[in-house]
Amino acid sequence: MEAEVPEALFQSMRHFLKEHPQWDQYQLVSSAVASFLFQNGSTDKAVAQHYLNGIFSR
Template sequence: MAVHVSVENQFPEDLYEAMVAFIENHPEWDQYRLMQSAVAGFLFQQGSKDPAVVRHYLNGLFRRPGPQGLQSRGCEIG
């Protein structure tokens, strides 16, 4: 099972409002999935070759609703 950590951050209000609007228009996403995808995407685009970063990046892209709720193809984010 993957270990999770809690992170607190302050966002500019307009960025926060854009995040809220995105989540409202994409009910399959939540704040946790959005932030995990954003961090993994940034690290991947900056050249990270860490297999965990690549896995989280790809899971964020291809995760979709299934019969039991949100699921991903292949590896599941713990």
């Protein structure tokens, strides 16, 4: 997937990744998408599992 993000958001992502070396850009984006989908009504069990894993494993 390719996406353009606003510069401020990109810089925030870079800062977060620099401060949290256990994360990578793919985990961050995947977690953000799962969170968005889950919080906006997705009923897919895989999305819910990914969302919950992101909350409790970090």
